[in-house]
Amino acid sequence: MISSTLLSVATLAGAALAAVDCTGVNAIAPGCASQESLHYRDFFYIGGRYVAGAAGNLTYDQVYVEKLTPASGVNQSHPVVLYHGGGTSGVTWLNTPDNRKGFASHLLDYGYQVYIVDQTSVGRGSSENLNDYVMRIGSTAEITEKGFTAPELTNAYPQSQEHTQWPGTGVRGDPIFDAFESTFIPLTSNLTVQELSMRSAGCQLLSLIGPSFLVSHSIGALHPLLLSNDCPQLVAGNINLEPGNIPFQSYVGNATSSVGRTSARPWGMTNTYVTYEPAISSSSELTYELVGDDTPANRSCYMQTGTIHKLTEIAKVKYVALTGSASPHITYEHCVIDFLQQAGVAAEWIKLADKGITGNGHFGYLEKNSPQIAGVVHDWIQANC
Incomplete structure (x- = not known):
């Protein structure tokens, strides 16, 4: 028989665990339970090359790949490969900053074999190549607040006032925000060399x-597009959560004003060569102009003029973009879709609000309704297998 003293000790211990603050980084405490799905984990480095140096042969341009296998077994016909956006790393798919189930776990629950990739030069994808990968900051707290976690406070575009799904206040000092901001790390400003390594290793x-099926977020959408060009027979479909490769331009700091725009991606949606028809040997052979009235709610876009060159290889792969109703991307994601369609790609655009999923910013897959967003991804895969 268990004594009343032992029962009292057990009760007190249970109460102590229940009282543990598991908000943000506090969830590292032993008393905080994980919300992630049971799985097996392996890691690999893919690609890379030896380069002779003064100290000996160094390995350049290898890509870190993490393999997650659901403990209950794989029951989907195709794997899913996750490509993170700029400023963060593959860990962004593993947990949410408020310690709910991460996006990778949602996919594991559906029975997918999941692979997580770190971009070369970023996070675990860093290599010995210190010459080519010139680094820059990932994000400041101010950029994160304005563009990602609390755009409603700046009110740079009218849709920002619909933002309701970020867990917490979304500003510096909130433990959830601070946990999220800590995930930002330096990234390379040399996107050309990064693209070349990512497309080879990919x-x-x-x-x-x-x-x-390749699932990307933000500027990570560069890489699945390049793989669609280089090995389309190996890409079952491209699912892009708020693709950040707007044609021929970049929004610095996720800004939505004309002041925040800079020239970018001379090949349209990439920095390096992709196949066009009629064929071109230089990006300078593409001609384009800014079209559409430019307003905070609906930005103008660059479109091809004159001879319209088609993306014949990329067009072999099914493409979809998913956009949150309160994200800055809702003001310019049409530029991606319009450019691809003009170039012969049957690109599909899913506005999450049309699926009854509202209030999302740019990092919707980390927000409170992320399970519903994962459901849209799963449904699209099932419809396009």
């Missing part, structure tokens, strides 16, 4: 695991 990865 096709090597897909040749090892078979045709896969």
Whole structure:
């Protein structure tokens, strides 16, 4: 028989665990339970090359890949490969900053084999190549607040007032915000060399695991597009959460004003060569102009003029973009869709509000209704297998 003293001790211990503050980084405490799905984890480095240096041969341009296998077994026909956005790393798919179930876990629950990629030069994707990967800041607290977690406070575009799904206040000092901001790390400003390494290693990865659905966020959408060009037979479909590769331009700091725009991606949606028809040997052969009235709610876009060159290889892969109703991207994501469609790609645009999923900013897959967003991704994959 268990004594009343032991029962009292057990009760007190249970109460102490229940009282543990598991907000933000506090969840590292032993008394805080994980919300993630049970899985097996392996990691690999794909690609890379030896480069002779004064100290000996160094490995350049290898890509970190983490393999997650649901403990209950894989029951989906194609793997899913996750590509993170700029300023963060592949860990962004593993947890949410308020310690709810991460996006990778939602996909594991659906029975997918999940692969998480770190971009070369970023996070675990860092290599010995210190010459080419010139680094810059990932994000400041101010950029994060204005563009990602609390755009409603700045009110740079009318849709920002619909933002309701970020967990917490979204400003510096809130433990959830601070946990999120801590995930930002330096990234390279040399996107050309990064693209070349990512497209080489990416096709090597897909040749090892078979045709896969590629899920990207923000500027991470560069890489699935390049793989669609280089090895389209290995890409089952491209699912882009708020793609950040707007044609021929970049919004600095996720800004929505004309002041925040700079020239970018001379090949349209990439910094490096992609196949066009009629064929071109230089990006300077593409002609384009800014079209549409430019307002805070609906930005103007660059579109091809004169001879319209088609993205014949990229067009072989199904493409969809998902956009939150309160994100800055809702003001300019049409530029991505319009450019791709003009170039012969049957690009699809899913506005999450049309699915009854509202209030999302740019990092919707981390926000309170992320399970519903994962459901849209799953449904699209099932419809396009």
